[in-house]
Amino acid sequence: MTVKTADLLRTPLYDLHRKLNGKMVDFAGFELPVQYEAGILTEHRHTRSKASLFDVSHLGQVVIGGDDPARALERLVPGDLVNLGEGRMRYTMFTNDTAGILDDLMIVNRGGDWLVIINAGPRVADLAHLRAHLGADRVAYHPDRALIALQGPAAATVLARFAADCARMPYLSSATLSIAGVEAFVMRSGYTGEDGFEISLLPDRAEAVAEALLAEPEVAPAGLGARDSLRLEAGLCLYGHDLDPATTVVEAGLTWTVSKRRRAEGGYPGAEIVARQLAEGPLRRRVGLLPEGRAPVREGAEILAPDGRKIGTITSGGFGPTVEGPVAMGYVETPFAAEGTEVQALLRGRPVAARIVKPPFVATRYYKG
Amino acid sequence: MSGLRYTKDHEWARLDGEVATVGITDYAQAQLGDIVFVELPEPGKAMGQGEEAAVVESVKAASEVYAPLGGEVVEVNASLQDEPALVNADPMGRGWFLKLKLSDPAAFDSLMDEASYQAYLKELA
Numbered sequence: 001m002t003v004k005t006a007d008l009l010r011t012p013l014y015d016l017h018r019k020l021n022g023k024m025v026d027f028a029g030f031e032l033p034v035q036y037e038a039g040i041l042t043e044h045r046h047t048r049s050k051a052s053l054f055d056v057s058h059l060g061q062v063v064i065g066g067d068d069p070a071r072a073l074e075r076l077v078p079g080d081l082v083n084l085g086e087g088r089m090r091y092t093m094f095t096n097d098t099a100g101i102l103d104d105l106m107i108v109n110r111g112g113d114w115l116v117i118i119n120a121g122p123r124v125a126d127l128a129h130l131r132a133h134l135g136a137d138r139v140a141y142h143p144d145r146a147l148i149a150l151q152g153p154a155a156a157t158v159l160a161r162f163a164a165d166c167a168r169m170p171y172l173s174s175a176t177l178s179i180a181g182v183e184a185f186v187m188r189s190g191y192t193g194e195d196g197f198e199i200s201l202l203p204d205r206a207e208a209v210a211e212a213l214l215a216e217p218e219v220a221p222a223g224l225g226a227r228d229s230l231r232l233e234a235g236l237c238l239y240g241h242d243l244d245p246a247t248t249v250v251e252a253g254l255t256w257t258v259s260k261r262r263r264a265e266g267g268y269p270g271a272e273i274v275a276r277q278l279a280e281g282p283l284r285r286r287v288g289l290l291p292e293g294r295a296p297v298r299e300g301a302e303i304l305a306p307d308g309r310k311i312g313t314i315t316s317g318g319f320g321p322t323v324e325g326p327v328a329m330g331y332v333e334t335p336f337a338a339e340g341t342e343v344q345a346l347l348r349g350r351p352v353a354a355r356i357v358k359p360p361f362v363a364t365r366y367y368k369g
Numbered sequence: 370m371s372g373l374r375y376t377k378d379h380e381w382a383r384l385d386g387e388v389a390t391v392g393i394t395d396y397a398q399a400q401l402g403d404i405v406f407v408e409l410p411e412p413g414k415a416m417g418q419g420e421e422a423a424v425v426e427s428v429k430a431a432s433e434v435y436a437p438l439g440g441e442v443v444e445v446n447a448s449l450q451d452e453p454a455l456v457n458a459d460p461m462g463r464g465w466f467l468k469l470k471l472s473d474p475a476a477f478d479s480l481m482d483e484a485s486y487q488a489y490l491k492e493l494a
Binding site for chain 2: 294
């Protein structure tokens with residue numbers, strides 16, 4: 001398969017990726033670096049020990065305006081938005097009538113308007129969904145804006161050199177700050193399991209901010225490859241792989257995102273099914289798997305019971321650089337989902353022993369204040 | 370005359386008597402990125418030219434390594450089990466994969482020599 005790069009979208013940091021010798025690939029229609037010269041293992045480990053800069057401008061930034069965005073958005077997601085304080089943000093998902101997941105997202109209460117951050121793959125459908133239910137005039141998509149993530153234990157120390165106020169921001173909060181003289185909408189969030197920030201910028205100043213951060217001694221660039229291995233070790237789902245429209249919120253183990261009030265009141269697509277699966281238990285569940293040995297077991301591999309019967313499928317799998325071994329996530333029939341259950345995964349037609357574990361594979365280190 | 374030959378799939382082979390040492394080229398390891406696991410065949414296994422000889426796993430994906438020529442596996446590089454990154458660090462040396470006793474040593478010269486392989490890489494660029 002050959003991809004014509006001329007058809008791919010470029011982010012405001014495209015020139016910087018080229019300058020840093022990023023190995024560019026097609027990711028959901030965007031031309032982005034899978035890695036830089038250091039390579040995925042080094043970039044992954046650097047993120048866990050210091051701080052890495054990621055270009056995540058492919059994520060869609062959608063601003064919801066009009067009257068009471070919280071109530072309007074609650075009709076589409078199971079998350080509690082009415083009780084989300086100003087400046088705070090929350091992880092939730094768009095659901096369909098069968099409680100399947102159309103996309104997973106972050107929603108930020110900016111006081112006044114609200115920001116919804118969506119994945120690149122489903123963005124067209126997401127926008128149509130939002131416009132159909134909220135009215136097109138309330139939905140403003142900003143495809144031109146940049147989003148950069150600074151992730152790792154040194155992220156706050158580094159960013160505080162530019163904007164001292166960032167250091168005390170609670171996890172999953174946001175603020176408008178000036179970074180190197182540029183106005184930035186900063187969120188304390190990320191997709192690595194580490195402390196860190198996601199920084200939304202106007203396109204014309206994004207490269208200057210990225211360069212300023214990269215000039216700090218703790219910071220190195222990291223690509224999509226490290227982003228994927230970091231999120232997998234942190235037990236975070238990847239849309240289109242671990243989550244999809246045929247997988248419910250309960251099966252995916254995301255009911256922690258559904259508050260007591262929303263469980264009681266419902267009022268979002270598929271709420272009855274979520275309630276029923278919460279009461280009766282789902283037929284299958286998302287689990288973590290630790291395969292024996294060193295060979296990575298990847299997406300699509302079958303999961304077998306000890307007697308050889310198929311009981312599930314791997315949805316994300318690979319080598320965990322911090323774990324220093326293979327790690328995987330997948331779905332298994334509920335009787336096999338208990339921690340410690342011994343199963344098998346089919347690797348090139350050969351069964352490999354694997355143990356069911358509860359993600360994350362690496363303890364998360366989000367800022368606790 | 371160099372004793373090294375290459376395939377279009379970026380394997381190399383070095384002949385010593387009738388035994389060829391086989392690995393992947395520097396170009397191949399750079400394309401694959403960080404290698405985290407190598408699956409090697411059992412010694413004694415016979416394979417034809419172009420058959421799957423080994424599997425190399427990078428962080429991102431699994432790729433097959435093919436036998437450049439037909440023969441029988443007489444030795445595999447056991448150090449790759451503990452240190453697969455040798456393939457990245459020294460692909461033409463300590464990162465070798467296996468040794469094949471060739472069923473037809475004369476066929477060795479049918480593979481690309483250094484100059485042909487370098488020309489082939491230029492075409493790919």
